[in-house]
Amino acid sequence: MPYIKSQTFKPLNYWLRGGVAALTLNLFLGNPFAYAQQEVTLKDAVLLTLNQHAELQSFVHAQNVNQGLIQQAGVSSPLSLRVEVEDAFGTGSYSGLSAMQATVGVSWLLENDVINSRVGVANEQSAWVSLQKEIKALDVAAETANIFVVLLSQKEQLTLAKLAQLQAKKVLEVISKQVDLGKANIIDQLRAKADLSTKALEVEDLIHEIEASKAQLAAQWQGNMNFTVSGTLQRIPTETQLDLANEQLINHPRIKLYATEQRIAEAEIALAKVTAKPSWQVFTGVKRNEAEDDFALTASISIPLGSENRNQGEIIALQAKGSQKQAESEALSQRISTQILLLTHKLKHNRHVIEGLSTETIPALEQANEKAKQAYQIGRYRYSEWNDIQQDLLDAQAELIQAFTNIQLFNIELERLTGRSIMK
Template sequence: MPIRSDTRKKPTCNRFKTKMKLALLGLVAVSSGAFAQPSLSLNDAVSLTLAQHPQLKKYAYQREAAKGMMQQAGVSTPVNINLDVEDVIGTGSYSGLSAMQTTLSISWLLEDEILKSRVKVAGEQAQASDLARQGEALDLAAETAAIFITLLAQKEQLKLAKLAEAQAKKVLENITVRMKAGKSNLVDQLRAKAALSQKALVVEDLNHEVKASRAQLAAQWQGDADIQISGSLQDIPSIEALNATDEKLKNHPRLKTFAARQRLAQAEIALAKVTEEPAWKINTGFKRNEQLNDFAFTVGISIPFGSENRNQGKILALQAQQNEQQAQADAWYQGISTRILLLTHKLKHNRHVIQGLGSETIPTLELANVKAGQAYRTGSYSYTDWYAVQQELLAAQTKLITAYANIHLNKIELERLTGASISH
């Protein structure tokens, strides 16, 4: 849900000046129903997402599957016990089986090196799956945090809209009184009525946006849409906290995933090499002649025929995959580093916006709004000019909320890109 950036908000009169400052400078979103149920912080929302989001459930099954594959990879070829009964033509009292020969044979493969390679492949596959889960969890945590911050900003905009609506009502009342006294005209009253109706529509629109964002946030952990949240947009990151991004980036799950895929390809290459030559098979056993009631020990070696380089094509393909993963890792690192640099500049810019609006622009416009209202009531200033001042103040106040929200959204994206934990 995008942050609203339009300026169709409400003028602010002197009577609501103190409340407006509380709304903009306090910037604390606490629902009126907070006493009915506990409110959620950003950390609470992220924790619920990581614990209950449907997309992360599949990794629990993948983890169990990986354990099974590792266990299976370490199991050697099972011992085969074959009981062969051969019917020998002859006469006797054995119902046509007067002469029988039974062979008990045991066979196995010389595969110790193959087993180790298979276990190595299974282990690398399990690690790759775990890193994939870390990467997806990081994305979902950032998504949840972004929705949370958007909801906080929408609630602040709603406060501002309601204050502007109340101020518009007060202005209309004043104009109506002045018109009855012959100090104002019908045009001003009609314009004030139209302005009030617009303010009411903005309040209604923001109410719907807040409701939709609540539902979107709760959907992250399949929870109740009637949730309450609490938080402050004023808690912005320090510049010092941004200097460690390069070190964090090197430990990002995505970057580790590329390395894990390279190791997996290397393990599969090793397995392909040890299985390149067909395995010899040894057979031993005992043979019994039923007619003579005699036993004999037997032994044999099966030497399969086949090319010794039958896996060369597979090995070449796996080596190409290794190189591809390295190229992707280099491209990913370069791209993310550039995006981090841009986000850092955006964070600094939003800090300057907050400082400029809070220390100069808004205080100046608040004073101008007060003076314009006084001048209008004395008949020395037009309603059109007063209304323009009110809209300029409203636009600046809205921009301040947006700047606070943007600095948090940029921080969340920065944490996602660097692989840092999403927190507030």
């Protein structure tokens, strides 16, 4: 009786013939994928998500808000027009307008330092929003990649389930012939029928799971389900790539976010220091003397008096805030470094699982399956024992698929934590 050979059960080599999907969370990859396309790779799915995901659209408006705030921060206080009249409408020699002195001029504040500080704060706040968008983009891209990998895994499992169903059907045919010849008990035939029914249900369940995953994936870019996914679970990061993962942590937008928040605090401190002392006010104008029929230029400066320490409490609070962000940044780096270490160990473990299953476990079970089939056909082995071996073989194949799936999921999380692609 035919059975499933090792080359058949290397689904990661043979089942998916589409293009290799690079498991990378690059956020700037050219033009978005067109909806008319029927075959979706991981790159296509991530691009669609980054261009269409509802939560990312709000950042477009947030960036417009910040551009407006930057522009507004650079606006100076308006000029003041001042008109003064003296020696008019009095009595005696000051009656009427004959002795009137009129001054017309403008005044303005010397506030360049204040404006520059306000613009500095607004620019840092704009950079903070950009980093928030980058962090969100990493998260939604990772979520899309996870769904995509699960969908690929389900396709692999479906192929395995169909092959198992075919195997069960052929086993039933062999047992039915043995029963007809009086060489096997009808109980074996009934158990084989039940096993075939179970395998058919597993195929049906996986078909429904795939449809649900497709719907979840399409929801990432608010699209429809008129597509098929193309890719492979076979790409695995090397030991060297995993060892270098921690070095890329410094580029993670979450780490940069804390640095930006510290710069915001520094910019706000500079603004508080500048505004601690009110701006000087300058006045210049023209004075008209009616009695002497003469004009003259006039100028003045107003210097506010007051303590330069009036914003000292705010400055102390902002300095403490900067120190707090520094401490939080160091804590985050330590926490992510620990997560990266755990993920790299899990990735390496699954590499060893794949190697062990592919080179030892599955080949040994395939040989055992062949021997059990031959022994059953000559009446020297029970169906239940043969069925156990077949189930062990299927379990090992399923475990192989899961190990490859785990590697891709762990790698996606590793890329999300480092903010960089591990596999280049």
